[in-house]
Amino acid sequence: MNLLIIVNTISLFISLFLAFFLITLKTKYKISNALFAAFLVLNAIDISEPLFNLMVDGPSNLGMFRSSFAFLQIPVFYLYIISVCYSDFKLKPKYVLHLLPFLIVNLVLLPRFYTVDAASKMSFIQNRQNMIEFQFIHILIHVQVISYIIAVFRVLRKSKKLYLENYAGKNISSYNWLFQFTVVLTILYAVALLKNIFKFSDYPHISEWLKISLWVSSLFIFCWYLFKALNNPGLFRNIDSKLKLVSEIIAEEKSSEQPIIDEREYNEELIKLKKYMVEQKPFLNSSLTIQDVSSEIEIPVRDLSLLINHQLGQHFYDFVNTYRIENAMDILRDGTKSKVTILEILYEVGFNSKSSFNTAFKKHTGNTPTNYRKNLQISNL
The missing domain is CATH 1.10.10.60 (Homeodomain-like)
Structure with a gap:
């Protein structure tokens, strides 16, 4: 538990520090930086569980609401990829639809968790393997991650084709690097899904060790990503989304x-x-x-x-x-x-x-x- 707290504290600090750095950085790519900063903040919220549990005794509405923010991570990353690939990207009202899984999960939890007393909350958590709400949430997070990862790779694939058909500059190497980063992140999400499976199995200790390894590896990957991105500010930003294949x-x-x-x-x-x-x-x-x-x-x-x-x-x-x-x-x-x-x-x-x-x-x-x-x-x- 001590190791978990130490790793969690370091991870949380670095994630928030990088997010603050991206928001305050003076650059013309403000939307992209803001989206990746939001992704880092959501990651920080996700990994804050051990510290949060030290401050809050037992199940709480705030704790459950904090957990539901995991449903915002991959949609924000998807929007970030689009903002990097297309030079004319702008935030539009239709992107609010990406909030649906997050909203649905909280609505599902409303009747038998958010609106009940502390004893009922505890019973809900202790019997989570038999609760249809948890089963639904468990399936939804898997479907969401897989769907968005497929969508991200489709965006990258189309962007590369558009680039090859219309441009002859240096940014194709940047595309290849961005593709590699997405592959690595996909592996992290696969491990995270595996962690969730073990969490609801008879081997929860495996889930805890996977959680620690994810925190450490993800931080190294995020730091590496930002280092590369800041050294390559022109990262694949020449594609006009109005172009046709x-x-x-x-x-x-x-x-x-x-x-x-x-x-x-x-x-x-x-x-x-x-x-x-x-x-x-x-x-x-x-x-x-x-x-x-x-x-x-x-x-x-x-x-x-x-x-x-x-x-x-x-x-x-x-x-x-x-x-x-x-x-x-x-x-x-x-x-x-x-x-x-x-x-x-x-x-x-x-x-x-x-x-x-x-x-x-x-x-x-x-x-x-x-x-x-x-x-x-x-x-x-």
């Missing part, structure tokens, strides 16, 4: 029974696009978007997106990187530029990070830039 555009065209693109027009636009890419080298701009190319060659974004993402069978991201890699290969083959470092080359051709450059280069050539240069040097001996 190419698959959606194609489906609309098919439903209207109109040809997606005329063959002759397709050939003309393709020639125009390739000529522009070779002569103007827009790929050297590390933040190039499909909108930029569209305005320069005077082809509507919709048509250009279909041309590249559907007709050529490439994402805009990969299409642009192909030109960047070809340019990098030309530099590597140039004997007069043998002293130019790989890092200098990747920035020169439009990449922002070594990892994204190496990944794209290996995907295009089957080799790393360093090995490619070494092989050229050997062949020239």
